[in-house]
Amino acid sequence: MINVQNLSKHYKIAKRDPGLRGAIKSLLYRKYEIKEAVKGIDFQIEAGEMVGYIGANGAGKSTTIKMLTGILTPTSGEVKVNGIIPYENRQKNASHIGAVFGQRTQLFWDIPVRESYELLKHIYEIPQKQYEETLAEFVEVLHLEPLLGIPVRQLSLGQKMRCELAAAFLHRPKVVYLDEPTIGLDVAVKVRIRNFIKQMNARYGTTVILTTHDMQDIEEICQRIIIIDDGTVIYDGSIDRIKSQFGDKRVIHFELENASHFTLPGRLVHDAEILPKEEEDPHKVSITFSSKDITGAEVISIIMNHYPVVDLTIADPKIETIVEEIYGKGMKKEVRHEEVF
Numbered sequence: 189m190i191n192v193q194n195l196s197k198h199y200k201i202a203k204r205d206p207g208l209r210g211a212i213k214s215l216l217y218r219k220y221e222i223k224e225a226v227k228g229i230d231f232q233i234e235a236g237e238m239v240g241y242i243g244a245n246g247a248g249k250s251t252t253i254k255m256l257t258g259i260l261t262p263t264s265g266e267v268k269v270n271g272i273i274p275y276e277n278r279q280k281n282a283s284h285i286g287a288v289f290g291q292r293t294q295l296f297w298d299i300p301v302r303e304s305y306e307l308l309k310h311i312y313e314i315p316q317k318q319y320e321e322t323l324a325e326f327v328e329v330l331h332l333e334p335l336l337g338i339p340v341r342q343l344s345l346g347q348k349m350r351c352e353l354a355a356a357f358l359h360r361p362k363v364v365y366l367d368e369p370t371i372g373l374d375v376a377v378k379v380r381i382r383n384f385i386k387q388m389n390a391r392y393g394t395t396v397i398l399t400t401h402d403m404q405d406i407e408e409i410c411q412r413i414i415i416i417d418d419g420t421v422i423y424d425g426s427i428d429r430i431k432s433q434f435g436d437k438r439v440i441h442f443e444l445e446n447a448s449h450f451t452l453p454g455r456l457v458h459d460a461e462i463l464p465k466e467e468e469d470p471h472k473v474s475i476t477f478s479s480k481d482i483t484g485a486e487v488i489s490i491i492m493n494h495y496p497v498v499d500l501t502i503a504d505p506k507i508e509t510i511v512e513e514i515y516g517k518g519m520k521k522e523v524r525h526e527e528v529f
């Protein structure tokens with residue numbers, strides 16, 4: 189469904205020396221700098237796959253998605269979506285895809301949601317019967333009934349996102365690009381949105397590309413992740429595989445009588461790390477380490493020798509921890525994706 193080969197995008201950025209002198213000089217001689225946002229990436233995505241396209245800020249995710257949607261023309265390489273070269277045939281490509289891009293809306297700001305859907309029906313030439321059936325299904329799954337008569341500008345973030353998703357899937361597109369579809373939403377709305385995406389995939393075989401920093405979204409929706417770092421693909425494979433590849437990572441959550449001044453005992457300084465707290469709790473501390481360096485039993489015994497431990501749990505490494513590790517420590521040298529296959 190999606191075929192990307194040796195795809196690159198370089199941005200040309202005009203450079204200017206500071207001050208008035210710089211401004212005048214830049215009128216006469218323009219200096220440019222090249223930013224290589226995407227550097228020769230390859231991947232294939234089959235119809236019906238749900239893939240998480242993830243990476244740290246500035247890694248090149250949006251640039252890739254913009255090339256897949258035809259908004260940007262690549263500097264070099266090939267991209268085909270459903271057999272179409274998107275930037276050469278934007279209109280045809282648009283009829284097969286749906287998109288939700290963060291804060292941008294494809295609904296009409298001042299008119300009621302239902303009328304936006306009516307307009308999309310005409311734009312995408314959706315047959316009346318199919319439109320009615322699809323809308324009825326979305327209204328039920330996403331609980332849209334009370335929202336249909338309200339203009340988009342009056343909707344809350346969660347209400348708007350539910351309406352946006354319905355708009356993106358309304359014409360039963362083959363591919364849907366979702367950029368941070370659950371950002372800033374409460375847990376109940378996140379769950380509803382994730383279920384909706386899974387349902388659309390199961391029912392219509394929609395291919396879904398999800399860019400998000402929310403690893404829970406990734407774990408619940410995607411079978412496969414592509415990790416991009418500094419414009420190159422550093423991992424392409426299943427979530428299970430990355431977990432087993434980094435399966436030596438361990439996490440132990442300790443409950444102590446008092447953890448507010450907790451520091452790692454000397455013996456652990458090189459082999460373990462304290463994880464950032466998910467919630468402010470003066471009794472809890474979580475430690476991560478690699479079983480290649482030290483065993484769980486040793487970690488527990490060292491901590492127990494230094495602190496009064498009330499309780500402890502040994503957890504599976506979360507995908508967040510693994511991915512942060514890969515982004516943060518430049519593990520790309522170790523995780524070349526050809527090694528993964």
Ligand SMILES: Nc1ncnc2c1ncn2[C@@H]1O[C@H](COP(=O)(O)OP(=O)(O)OP(=O)(O)O)[C@@H](O)[C@H]1O
Pocket residue numbers: 199200201223224225243244245246247248249250251252
């Ligand atoms: N229009 C542009 N002109 C020049 N440089 C750009 C432009 N758009 C993006 N860049 C640069 O290209 C690199 C990749 O940006 P991109 O937006 O693709 O990253 P991203 O992975 O989507 O990041 P984020 O998670 O922050 O959205 C960044 O260094 C960014 O500053």
